[in-house]
Amino acid sequence: MSNSHLFLKSGFPRAPLQNGVGRYICQLQRITLKFCKNNGSSRGMREFIEKQLIDFAKENPGTVVYVKPRRHRTPVIVAEYLNGDREWHNCRNLSKEEITQWITLMKTQNGSSSSLRLRKMWHTDMPSIQGPWTPFTLKNPASNLVIFPNEELSKPLDVEKSATEKLIELFREQRLSEGKLEENRGN
Amino acid sequence: MSFYFKTSRLLVSRCNSIALQVPKNVRNIKRWVAPTLRELNKRSKNVSSNEEIQKRSTFIEWNYNSEVFAFGKRLQENFNLVTLQRAFVHSSFITQEENRQKQLGIENPEIMLQDNDSLITAGQRLLFDYVTAFLEHSLPKVPDEGIRAFTTYLTSISNLAVISKNLGTFDLILSDNIDDLTLANTLLALIGALHESSGDEKTYLFVRDFICTQLNQKDLYEIWEISSPFESLRSYCLQNKLAVPECRIIGETAKNTVLSAFHVGIYSKKILIGQGFGEDVETAIQTASIKALRKFYGISDNMRPFDFRIKLENKYSEKVKLNG
Amino acid sequence: MSFLLKNIVNLPRSGSINQLTSSFRCLSLTSQLSTRHNLNYKPPKIIAKPITPIIPQRSPSEDLKACDNIISKVNNVISEKEEGRLFAVIHLCGKQFKVTSGDIILVEGYWPPTIGDEVRLEKVLLVGGNDFTLIGRPIVDKNLVNVQATIIEKTLTHTKTHFKKKRRKQYMRINFQRSPNTMIRINSIDISGQIQANSLEKDDSTKIY
Numbered sequence: 105m106s107n108s109h110l111f112l113k114s115g116f117p118r119a120p121l122q123n124g125v126g127r128y129i130c131q132l133q134r135i136t137l138k139f140c141k142n143n144g145s146s147r148g149m150r151e152f153i154e155k156q157l158i159d160f161a162k163e164n165p166g167t168v169v170y171v172k173p174r175r176h177r178t179p180v181i182v183a184e185y186l187n188g189d190r191e192w193h194n195c196r197n198l199s200k201e202e203i204t205q206w207i208t209l210m211k212t213q214n215g216s217s218s219s220l221r222l223r224k225m226w227h228t229d230m231p232s233i234q235g236p237w238t239p240f241t242l243k244n245p246a247s248n249l250v251i252f253p254n255e256e257l258s259k260p261l262d263v264e265k266s267a268t269e270k271l272i273e274l275f276r277e278q279r280l281s282e283g284k285l286e287e288n289r290g291n
Numbered sequence: 292m293s294f295y296f297k298t299s300r301l302l303v304s305r306c307n308s309i310a311l312q313v314p315k316n317v318r319n320i321k322r323w324v325a326p327t328l329r330e331l332n333k334r335s336k337n338v339s340s341n342e343e344i345q346k347r348s349t350f351i352e353w354n355y356n357s358e359v360f361a362f363g364k365r366l367q368e369n370f371n372l373v374t375l376q377r378a379f380v381h382s383s384f385i386t387q388e389e390n391r392q393k394q395l396g397i398e399n400p401e402i403m404l405q406d407n408d409s410l411i412t413a414g415q416r417l418l419f420d421y422v423t424a425f426l427e428h429s430l431p432k433v434p435d436e437g438i439r440a441f442t443t444y445l446t447s448i449s450n451l452a453v454i455s456k457n458l459g460t461f462d463l464i465l466s467d468n469i470d471d472l473t474l475a476n477t478l479l480a481l482i483g484a485l486h487e488s489s490g491d492e493k494t495y496l497f498v499r500d501f502i503c504t505q506l507n508q509k510d511l512y513e514i515w516e517i518s519s520p521f522e523s524l525r526s527y528c529l530q531n532k533l534a535v536p537e538c539r540i541i542g543e544t545a546k547n548t549v550l551s552a553f554h555v556g557i558y559s560k561k562i563l564i565g566q567g568f569g570e571d572v573e574t575a576i577q578t579a580s581i582k583a584l585r586k587f588y589g590i591s592d593n594m595r596p597f598d599f600r601i602k603l604e605n606k607y608s609e610k611v612k613l614n615g
Numbered sequence: 616m617s618f619l620l621k622n623i624v625n626l627p628r629s630g631s632i633n634q635l636t637s638s639f640r641c642l643s644l645t646s647q648l649s650t651r652h653n654l655n656y657k658p659p660k661i662i663a664k665p666i667t668p669i670i671p672q673r674s675p676s677e678d679l680k681a682c683d684n685i686i687s688k689v690n691n692v693i694s695e696k697e698e699g700r701l702f703a704v705i706h707l708c709g710k711q712f713k714v715t716s717g718d719i720i721l722v723e724g725y726w727p728p729t730i731g732d733e734v735r736l737e738k739v740l741l742v743g744g745n746d747f748t749l750i751g752r753p754i755v756d757k758n759l760v761n762v763q764a765t766i767i768e769k770t771l772t773h774t775k776t777h778f779k780k781k782r783r784k785q786y787m788r789i790n791f792q793r794s795p796n797t798m799i800r801i802n803s804i805d806i807s808g809q810i811q812a813n814s815l816e817k818d819d820s821t822k823i824y
Contacts, residue, residue: 106776106778106789106791107322107323107325107326108326108774108776109776110323110326110327110330111326111327111330112773117719117720117721117798118719119719119767119768119798119800120457121453121454121457121458121501121504122504122505122507123767123800124765124766124767124800124802125500125504125507125599125717125800125802126499126500126501126503126504126599127367127496127500128730128731128765128766128767129365129366129367129458130365130730130731131768133361133365133459134358134361136352165360165361165364165365166361166362166364166365166366166367167361167365168354168357168358168361170352170353170354172351172352184347186457186458186459187457209769209770209771211730212729212730212768212769212770213768213769213770213771214767214768214770214798217770217771217772217773217796218771218773218774218793219773220773221772221773222721222772222796225710225720225721225723226712226713226714226718226719226720226721227718227719227720228508228714228715228717228718228719229508229509229510229717230508230592230700230715230717230718233593233699233700233701233702233715233743233744233745234593234743234745234748235592235593238568239544240541240542240554240568243542245541248541248542507717508717508718591699593699593700593744593745594699594700595696595698595699595700596700596715596716596717596803598803599802600802600803
């Protein structure tokens with residue numbers, strides 16, 4: 105089996121610099137596309153650069169795009185983020201559409217996400233608004249004046265009826281119903 | 292076992308390449324060994340590497356002008372590019388350049404750059420004004436002392452440096468060395484530059500969105516600690532013509548043990564104004580008076596959250612309304 | 616062991632057992648142990664006295680009055696803007712989150728909104744302040760509560776490994792997968808307008824929940 109998770113770091117959801125509380129800032133600082141001008145594995149990348157790169161750069165003026173041709177090497181995307189993260193992605197033999205998808209992913213994330221396992225899907229610094237419960241919460245103030253040991257308060261809260269008591273009750277009910285029957289007969 | 296022990300010891304002593312020898316009694320090497328060694332190797336390399344981190348500006352793919360342009364656009368501001376570029380140039384960089392040129396034999400070195408000193412001073416004033424205005428508007432009941440504490444926290448060098456770094460100024464700064472002070476000063480210069488290019492409203496929004504938002508979900512009591520709370524509460528009550536506060540124990544448990552807890556309420560004219568817990572009565576009184584004071588100042592735990600969407604116009608109009 | 620047993624047997628004598636509830640007593644071993652080992656032991660006398668729950672009996676008109684009173688109090692708090700920090704339980708993509716303004720939540724799986732989008736979360740199951748809680752049946756009125764949020768990140772999870780193996784069947788499959796994640800920042804929770812007692816009885820058969 106794969107051992108890739110052995111040293112995977114885990115963490116909790118955080119956003120850099122309270123992002124989104126004020127205005128939203130795209131965290132992708134710069135992106136570098138490296139490719140070969142004549143190798144087949146860079147075909148998709150070349151197509152992307154020819155057809156979509158200008159639009160991408162116009163739509164995202166906050167991201168600096170560098171294009172770096174190099175001979176006989178695999179095409180690669182390198183994204184650099186405001187928090188200092190650097191994500192490297194191999195684009196060998198990828199089509200134009202696949203490259204678009206990867207670049208969109210790099211644009212929309214806050215840093216390199218593959219290196220962190222999230223332990224929670226929620227983050228707050230204010231876990232309780234109505235206050236945590238304590239034994240004193242909603243306590244009757246009158247209980248402050250009670251002197252212990254107190255017979256009334258020492259009793260258990262729920263006492264089930266004993267068998268004898270149940271029998272007595274049954275007996276009484278029977279007597280009552282018999283009485284009623286007799287009354288009916290008398291009438 | 293001793294084999295693994297040995298390898299790990301080798302690693303600790305910063306050995307980068309490890310020759311794996313399969314010992315006699317062990318049939319196979321466990322599958323966790325290779326990734327672990329790889330990871331340890333990586334870490335030891337990171338620790339021991341003496342190479343200086345290459346500045347991003349020394350890379351081939353680096354264009355300073357487009358970086359500066361993108362910086363402005365990323366913050367969704369329309370900076371004047373010349374002013375923005377000036378905001379990144381520190382005076383130390385200019386003197387450094389002059390010295391270098393002199394060393395090369397140029398007698399009258401000419402550097403076509405202006406430093407950002409004036410922008411920094413302007414930015415400092417603006418930042419202080421806007422932060423104070425925001426806090427005074429959001430926390431109307433807090434005394435000046437508190438507002439000062441919050442302003443000091445927000446405009447502290449360490450706080451500004453973190454913000455500045457996360458806005459991506461690090462690679463763009465022109466200075467002889469980059470420390471927290473340089474980073475913070477660059478942010479101040481940016482505020483000055485923005486005021487020069489876009490005016491009051493935009494600058495205020497910048498300060499609100501990047502500096503004031505640092506107070507989001509922060510415990511304000513950690514920033515401003517009230518000294519001698521009960522005395523402060525008493526003087527507050529005197530000033531505001533409330534009855535003198537009285538303390539009463541309203542609950543206690545496990546008295547005379549290590550785990551004792553006291554619940555104290557503070558009353559002013561038989562009205563409960565605060566309650567707190569403590570391991571002894573004195574602590575409980577302190578916590579209760581802190582609670583009461585925070586309630587009076589409007590900065591209790593469940594206070595109304597800050598409104599980070601408030602605009603400068605609204606505030607001015609409200610002020611005018613109040614005055615009129 | 617025998618020492619322990621002795622201690623347990625001695626427990627019922629101490630009288631502390633009196634304070635346990637009967638259901639608890641049924642669960643405990645002590646009563647069984649005590650009958651078996653200590654024949655002289657007599658169970659403590661329990662006087663059965665059913666405790667009537669203290670619920671004041673009120674007529675429907677009085678109930679309505681009390682209800683109106685509470686609602687007007689809550690309305691008063693809201694109109695004076697003294698409700699403080701609000702929290703809400705929202706239903707989003709099949710999950711419920713308890714949020715307050717400034718929180719971060721994550722939606723797992725495919726979800727169309729993209730970064731920078733400002734959305735309003737309409738399925739609010741519950742809103743609460745310091746002194747009151749409004750519970751929806753099943754959701755709080757859309758016009759009453761306004762929960763605003765911003766999308767701040769859309770990304771993929773770390774690589775998850777799915778490994779299957781059947782023993783002695785020469786069957787092994789390994790799959791790697793990353794699913795989309797969306798990070799959302801809650802900007803504000805507001806109660807706009809007044810709470811009405813009869814708003815609950817409105818005809819909401821046309822609503823899609």
